[in-house]
Amino acid sequence: MSTAEKPSYKVIGTRPIRHDGVDKVTGRALYGADIKLSRMLYGATVRSPHAHAKIVRIDTSQAELMPGVRAVITSEDVPEQGDRVVELGEGAVNMRHLAANVMAREKVLYKGHVVAAVAADDVHTAEEACARIEVEYETLPPVLDLLKAMSADAPILNDDIRTESIGSAPSGSDQQTNVAKHFMFEKGDIKQGFADADIIVERTFDTAMVHQGYIEPHNATAHWNADDKITVWMSTQGTFSARQQTAELLLMPVSSVKVVPMEIGGGFGGKISVYLTPLAALLSKKTGRPVKILMSRTEVFEATGPTPGSHMRVKLGAKSDGTLVAGEAWIAFEAGAYTGSPIGAACMCVFACYDLPNGQVEGFDVCVNKPRTNAYRAPGSTHVAMATETLVDELCEKLKMDPTEFRIKNAAGEGTRRVDGPVYPRIGMVETVEAIRDSEHYKTTLDGKFCGRGVASGFWFNVGLKSSVSATVNSDGTVALVEGSTDIGGTRTSIAMQLAETLGIAAEDVNPVVVDTDSIGYTDITGGSRVTFSTGIAAINAAISIQEQMCQRAAILWETDAENVRYEEGHLVGPSDQRLSFRELAEKLRELGDAVVGYGTSGSETQGGAFGTHCVDVEIDPELGKVQILRYTIAQDAGTAIHPSYVEGQMQGGVVQGIGWALNEEYWYDEQGEMHNPTFLDYRIPTCYDVPMIDTIIVEVPDPQHPYGVRGVGEVPICPPPAAIANAIYDALGIRMTELPMAPHRVLAAYLGRNTDD
Amino acid sequence: MPNVFIPPSMRDLIPDHSVVSMQGKTVRAVIEQLERSYPGAKDRLCSGETLRPGIAVTVDGAITPLGLLQPIGENSELHFLPAIGGG
Numbered sequence: 001m002s003t004a005e006k007p008s009y010k011v012i013g014t015r016p017i018r019h020d021g022v023d024k025v026t027g028r029a030l031y032g033a034d035i036k037l038s039r040m041l042y043g044a045t046v047r048s049p050h051a052h053a054k055i056v057r058i059d060t061s062q063a064e065l066m067p068g069v070r071a072v073i074t075s076e077d078v079p080e081q082g083d084r085v086v087e088l089g090e091g092a093v094n095m096r097h098l099a100a101n102v103m104a105r106e107k108v109l110y111k112g113h114v115v116a117a118v119a120a121d122d123v124h125t126a127e128e129a130c131a132r133i134e135v136e137y138e139t140l141p142p143v144l145d146l147l148k149a150m151s152a153d154a155p156i157l158n159d160d161i162r163t164e165s166i167g168s169a170p171s172g173s174d175q176q177t178n179v180a181k182h183f184m185f186e187k188g189d190i191k192q193g194f195a196d197a198d199i200i201v202e203r204t205f206d207t208a209m210v211h212q213g214y215i216e217p218h219n220a221t222a223h224w225n226a227d228d229k230i231t232v233w234m235s236t237q238g239t240f241s242a243r244q245q246t247a248e249l250l251l252m253p254v255s256s257v258k259v260v261p262m263e264i265g266g267g268f269g270g271k272i273s274v275y276l277t278p279l280a281a282l283l284s285k286k287t288g289r290p291v292k293i294l295m296s297r298t299e300v301f302e303a304t305g306p307t308p309g310s311h312m313r314v315k316l317g318a319k320s321d322g323t324l325v326a327g328e329a330w331i332a333f334e335a336g337a338y339t340g341s342p343i344g345a346a347c348m349c350v351f352a353c354y355d356l357p358n359g360q361v362e363g364f365d366v367c368v369n370k371p372r373t374n375a376y377r378a379p380g381s382t383h384v385a386m387a388t389e390t391l392v393d394e395l396c397e398k399l400k401m402d403p404t405e406f407r408i409k410n411a412a413g414e415g416t417r418r419v420d421g422p423v424y425p426r427i428g429m430v431e432t433v434e435a436i437r438d439s440e441h442y443k444t445t446l447d448g449k450f451c452g453r454g455v456a457s458g459f460w461f462n463v464g465l466k467s468s469v470s471a472t473v474n475s476d477g478t479v480a481l482v483e484g485s486t487d488i489g490g491t492r493t494s495i496a497m498q499l500a501e502t503l504g505i506a507a508e509d510v511n512p513v514v515v516d517t518d519s520i521g522y523t524d525i526t527g528g529s530r531v532t533f534s535t536g537i538a539a540i541n542a543a544i545s546i547q548e549q550m551c552q553r554a555a556i557l558w559e560t561d562a563e564n565v566r567y568e569e570g571h572l573v574g575p576s577d578q579r580l581s582f583r584e585l586a587e588k589l590r591e592l593g594d595a596v597v598g599y600g601t602s603g604s605e606t607q608g609g610a611f612g613t614h615c616v617d618v619e620i621d622p623e624l625g626k627v628q629i630l631r632y633t634i635a636q637d638a639g640t641a642i643h644p645s646y647v648e649g650q651m652q653g654g655v656v657q658g659i660g661w662a663l664n665e666e667y668w669y670d671e672q673g674e675m676h677n678p679t680f681l682d683y684r685i686p687t688c689y690d691v692p693m694i695d696t697i698i699v700e701v702p703d704p705q706h707p708y709g710v711r712g713v714g715e716v717p718i719c720p721p722p723a724a725i726a727n728a729i730y731d732a733l734g735i736r737m738t739e740l741p742m743a744p745h746r747v748l749a750a751y752l753g754r755n756t757d758d
Numbered sequence: 759m760p761n762v763f764i765p766p767s768m769r770d771l772i773p774d775h776s777v778v779s780m781q782g783k784t785v786r787a788v789i790e791q792l793e794r795s796y797p798g799a800k801d802r803l804c805s806g807e808t809l810r811p812g813i814a815v816t817v818d819g820a821i822t823p824l825g826l827l828q829p830i831g832e833n834s835e836l837h838f839l840p841a842i843g844g845g
Contacts, residue, residue: 085811091843092811166813166838167768167802183840184766186776212845269845344812344840375845421763421837422819463844466823528844606820705820715845 006640006700010569011501012708015645018493019512024263032219032235032262033294040221041070043276043283043293044126046116046133047303048108051142051369051673052155055106055135058116063129068121071286072129075105075115078282079251083160086248088241096160097338099249101372102278108137109157109337110371111674112302114275119283119291142369142673146311146334149178149368157337157367180339181365183347185420193326193358197317201394205387207722207740208666209309209334212376213657213685216265217300222280223290228252230281233260234274237267237486238525242274243517249278260516261486268657269375270305272525301678305374306667307382308334308341314350314387322401324410325358327351327419331384332364336372341365345461346380348420349719350388352459353429353611354410359419369673375527377654378460378715382661382722386740389456389723393730403455403727404437407613412459428637428701428711429611433457435635435697436613442633450620451630452732457613458719462712463528464705466603467535468521471499471510471542473550473596477583479503481512481542483535484523489714490646491531497642498536498708502543504570505582521601529610529712532642533703534602540707542600553592554578554585608703610711612636614655614720618728625748627663627729629690634720635697639711647713648696654717655694660686662722664741760788760834772796785815786826788836803838814841 006013023029060072081095099105104113116133120126143149143157156176165182194200221233230252236242239259247254264271276293283291295304310333317326329350333341347363396403411430417423436442436455446453469483481496496510524530547567554572555562557580564575572580580588589596617631634651641647664684668676677683702709726737735750759779764772772778780795782788793800804810807826814821815828816837822828830836 087811091841165765165767166840167765169770169798169802182767186766267845272843342843345842348839348842375843377845379843379845420839421835422816422839423835425819461842461844463842464821464823525843528842530844603823606822 009501011497011507012640012642013644015643016493016497016507018490019496020487020492029263031216031265032221032233035221035233035262035292037221037223037290040290040292041119041121041287042123042126043117043119043280043291044123044130045114045279046130046135047299048104048111048113048115050108050137050139051111052140053108053137054140055104055108055115056138057136059134060116062132063118066125066129066132068125069118069129071119071283073117073279073282073286075103078103078278088244094339095248098245101338102249102275110369112299112371114303117279117283119287143178144368144370144669144673146309146332146366146368149366150332150364154178157369161339161367178367179364180335180367181343183344183363185347185361187417187419188358190326190328190358190360194317196325198320199395199398200315200317201391202315203391203736203738205312205314205738207310207383207386209306209370210376210661210665211301211306211683212268212270213660214266214268214270217295217297218271218275218304219294220276220280221290221292222277222284224281224285226288228256230257231260232257232277232281233262234277235262235264235271237264237271237488237527239484239486239517240522241272241525242277245274246277246281250281258516258518261514264486264488267488268377269379269527272527273305273374275304297680298678301683302675303371305336305372307376307379308336308373310383312384312387314391316391316395318395318399320399322399322406322409324354324356327356327359329361329384332366334368334370334373335365336370337367338372339365339367341373342375342379346384348418349381349459350384351419353412353457355412355416356419361419377657377718381458381460381719382658385456385458385719386722386726389720390726390736390738393454393727394736404433407433407457425608426701426704427609427611428699429457431699431701432611432613432635432637435699436615436633439615439633439635439697441631441695442615446617448619450622450732451617452728452730453615453617454724454727454731455613455615456720456723456727457611458716460529460610460716460719462533462607462610463530464534464603464605464607465524465528465530466601467523467538468601469535469538469542470520471546471598473546473586473589475586475589477586478509478511481510481539482515482520483512484520485514485531485535486526487514488526489650490643491526491535494532494642494646495535495539499539499543502540503546503582529714533607533706533710533712534605536710537602537605537706538600540600541602542598545598545600546596549596549598550582550585553589553596554580556592557588605705607712608705610637610713610716612716612720614724616724616728618725618732620729620732620747622751625744625751627725627742627747629659629692631692633695633697634717635699636713636717637699637701637711638713639703639706640700640709641698642710644698647698650713651696651717652694654715655721656686656691658718658721659691659725661740662725662742664743666741759832760830760836762788762792762836765838768799768802771798771802783829784826785817785828785830785836788830789826812841814839
């Protein structure tokens with residue numbers, strides 16, 4: 001771990017046992033599927049067998065006649081949304097599209113699209129009833145290819161889509177299109193930049209649609225009470241976002257919906273949108289009973305949002321001394337059935353690691369007959385890192401420069417203006433490259449005929465958004481910490497540690513709980529690598545409030561004014577050198593006035609961004625094309641690592657998912673849009689047999705926006721692996737891989753100089 | 759005066775400028791000034807009294823949750839960018 005003038009902390013930087021650890025390892029933690037309520041019904045869904053079709057007729061009569069069936073719903077039961085665009089905390093959403101994604105209205109736009117749902121006494125009856133619902137379709141030609149979907153003669157998915165750009169004139173056009181959004185960013189003089197370049201590299205890249213691969217499938221249980229209060233129990237990354245989506249979709253006030261977060265078995269961006277919640281609520285409304293719906297793994301794959309596939313053309317120019325002078329990118333993302341891919345973020349990330357004087361980036365969000373894509377860990381950044389970092393490696397090769405030397409020479413730093421405009425505050429890109437350059441791994445020679453080493457860097461913005469916490473001092477000196485951030489990666493503990501550090505007490509003396517939307521102030525999603533940063537600030541603010549209240553209580557005890565009492569490292573110190581520990585004063589609070597409760601919020605802070613640089617060694621079987629990861633080291637700027645074990649875990653987890661993108665993961669669609677690998681047997685995420693122990697180097701360049709210097713760590717580690725591995729493959733075999741995943745057949749075909757279709 | 763970076767797709771309205779200086783002490787005031795100089799500019803960026811859905815404004819490099827109400831300094835920089843979420 002490299003440390004830059006780190007202050008002396010007592011709690012931060014330690015590795016306490018996670019507060020929810022016992023429940024998790026003993027199986028006592030309750031997940032969405034564990035919910036059992038009195039008189040609960042079970043739901044199931046009817047899904048389209050076609051990727052693109054008009055719904056001609058739905059006959060539910062046979063299902064409704066079945067004993068044990070309590071309710072059937074179709075799109076007729078889902079409120080019409082009209083032309084509404086609603087801000088849902090993490091972005092604006094077209095409500096007509098969101099509603100149609102939950103339950104298809106006139107057309108189905110991907111195989112697995114829900115067209116009806118049933119509630120019954122048991123799940124088997126519900127599934128049998130679904131099988132008896134007759135749906136007549138008029139099939140339409142599916143559009144699965146990104147570039148074909150952009151063409152003027154492509155079948156149109158959504159008749160209400162016209163291409164939008166930031167600041168563009170309203171199209172006023174009747175021209176229907178699948179290209180929902182267009183982005184353009186410019187900096188400097190791109191023509192002059194390339195004219196000044198001594199060397200130019202340019203390639204086209206394709207990346208596959210990849211699922212987040214969370215272990216726990218989507219679930220929702222809802223009870224629509226007779227007083228029109230709706231309670232939802234679910235696995236979600238954001239209770240308040242789920243509440244608003246559900247309320248908006250049902251045209252109910254947000255205050256009528258309470259979302260109770262269950263433990264979450266992974267999300268990675270895929271558990272922000274709601275799918276089942278409105279259906280369970282509508283079935284509950286019809287029956288007056290709670291309804292639980294669980295997705296199967298196949299339903300998760302076929303109908304929930306993965307990261308988009310992409311097609312990119314990227315070009316870089318450099319001087320002969322290795323100075324980058326120009327970059328140009330054309331990027332198209334598969335939005336899936338409805339608009340909303342992270343193409344904007346991708347455009348802003350593509351050159352974000354470098355101080356590029358001249359740049360131009362153009363991006364397109366394109367609808368295709370696949371499930372609506374959703375966020376996935378640093379959305380959009382992994383795609384573009386594959387392109388840019390491969391070209392950087394190619395420049396290094398042609399310039400005969402060490403890849404770390406080149407990156408250090410051109411790295412973005414404080415004051416660098418990004419191609420999309422804003423200027424960086426203090427960031428740690430250079431420090432991550434230096435950490436890799438100085439690592440034992442990088443200094444160690446790699447031998448072997450089919451072995452190679454690759455380096456790549458990556459960037460993610462990290463976001464701030466809003467959080468709320470409350471904290472109550474107990475009479476035994478512990479603190480009950482109540483928060484609204486659902487805990488995916490150990491944030492109960494990372495938030496509790498910041499409260500403990502500020503109060504000068506032990507992390508174990510803080511008891512964090514995550515509560516429902518009626519029990520805490522507004523809190524945005526657990527996503528964007530924001531919780532340890534933003535909810536941490538809220539906890540620090542709550543702790544400062546507790547400090548002030550404890551000083552007031554000590555002043556009462558010592559018969560002096562509060563300004564005469566100091567709070568020092570977990571102790572109250574009076575004007576006559578009286579001294580009480582936090583615990584000692586807590587024991588006396590009963591006689592000292594009101595309860596001590598601290599409230600804290602955050603929302604005005606913006607994170608400075610996170611960078612990582614990776615180094616990987618691979619060995620390739622020249623007969624099979626299989627890439628084996630021999631050694632992997634990641635260096636990442638964490639700002640200040642609150643709980644180093646969790647930081648390391650996020651870094652390692654991100655790398656493993658990135659290795660999945662790189663080597664194996666993709667949807668196998670046939671020409672009709674049917675996915676042929678919708679199980680974990682055939683959709684191959686990495687296992688412990690595929691990855692070695694991943695070495696971590698935590699770089700700490702504190703973010704001045706956070707009192708302790710925290711930077712989010714959850715997302716950026718997924719960005720560099722595909723490019724790092726592609727560069728290692730080049731080092732081993734001399735072939736530039738430009739398509740993800742770099743599965744054995746593609747590597748072998750490239751190695752043998754053949755087309756992959758052979 | 760604060761500098762407003764003009765998105766490329768607004769260049770039809772504000773030709774030959776990638777950056778314009780506009781007076782104003784809030785984002786809203788700057789956009790109103792932009793509208794006076796380049797009629798139609800406000801409608802490109804705003805929907806009613808808020809920024810258009812999907813647009814975020816950064817002031818001096820930081821995305822502001824206050825949107826149009828964000829106070830700005832004499833030498834501030836404003837950028838209109840896609841709203842960013844995360845996974």
